[in-house]
Amino acid sequence: MLLKWLRSPFKIGAVAPSSRYLAREMAAQADLSRPGPIVELGGGTGAITKALLARVNHERLFTVEFDRDLAQTLRSRFPRLQVVEGDACELVALMAARGVDRAACVVSGLPLLGMPPSVQRRIVGAAFELMGDGGRFVQFTYGPASPLRPHLLADMGLTARRCGHVLLNIPPARVWCYEKAGAR
Ligand SMILES: C[S@@+](CC[C@H](N)C(=O)[O-])C[C@H]1O[C@@H](n2cnc3c(N)ncnc32)[C@H](O)[C@@H]1O
Numbered sequence: 001m002l003l004k005w006l007r008s009p010f011k012i013g014a015v016a017p018s019s020r021y022l023a024r025e026m027a028a029q030a031d032l033s034r035p036g037p038i039v040e041l042g043g044g045t046g047a048i049t050k051a052l053l054a055r056v057n058h059e060r061l062f063t064v065e066f067d068r069d070l071a072q073t074l075r076s077r078f079p080r081l082q083v084v085e086g087d088a089c090e091l092v093a094l095m096a097a098r099g100v101d102r103a104a105c106v107v108s109g110l111p112l113l114g115m116p117p118s119v120q121r122r123i124v125g126a127a128f129e130l131m132g133d134g135g136r137f138v139q140f141t142y143g144p145a146s147p148l149r150p151h152l153l154a155d156m157g158l159t160a161r162r163c164g165h166v167l168l169n170i171p172p173a174r175v176w177c178y179e180k181a182g183a184r
Pocket of ligand 1: 014016017018041042043044045046047048049064065066067070086087088089109110111
C-alpha cells in the first residue's frame with residue numbers, strides 16, 4: 001500500500017497514512033450523540049477507520065473510498081466493515097443504495113484542501129444533506145487555515161471551528177469541525 005501512496009501522492013492527497021494520534025483525534029471529534037450511522041469519507045488504508053471502530057461497532061460505520069485497490073485493502077483489513085466503493089461527490093445516492101437516508105456524523109479523510117471549491121461544495125453539501133442541519137463534518141488538513149474558505153462557508157451557512165491540532169503526524173495536522181450556523 002505504501003507503493004500506492006508513493007505512486008500517486010496527489011490522487012491520495014497525503015505523503016503518508018494518518019498517524020494513530022491524528023486518527024484518534026479525528027474519531028474523538030465524531031459526534032456519536034445523534035442517532036444513525038457514522039460515515040467516513042476517503043478511508044485509504046484504514047488509519048481513521050480503525051480509530052472509529054474503537055468507538056462505534058461495525059454496524060454503525062460506513063467507509064467511502066473511490067480507489068478500488070484501497071477499497072479492497074479496507075475489506076481485507078476489516079472484514080465486517082461496510083465499505084462503499086464510490087465517489088464522495090455522489091454520497092447521497094451511494095448511501096441511498098445502502099438504504100441509508102440519514103447519518104449522524106461525517107468524518108472526512110479526503111484531500112479536501114487540494115480540491116476545487118466546486119467539488120468541495122458538492123461533497124460537503126452532500127454530507128449535510130445526509131446529516132441534516134444538526135450534523136457535524138470533521139476534516140483534517142495540513143494547512144494552517146480551514147480547507148473550506150470563508151466565502152464558501154458563508155455561502156453554505158457553515159461555521160468552522162479548529163477542534164484539534166496533532167503534532168505527531170507527518171506532516172503535523174489540524175482538525176476542523178464544521179456545523180450549520182445556528183443549528184445547535
Ligand atoms: C489523504 S488519504 C487519507 C486516507 C486515510 N483516511 C488516512 O487518513 O490515512 C485520502 C483518501 O481519500 C480517497 N479519495 C480521494 N478523493 C475521493 C473521493 N472523491 N471519493 C472517495 N474517496 C476519495 C483517496 O483514494 C485516499 O484513499
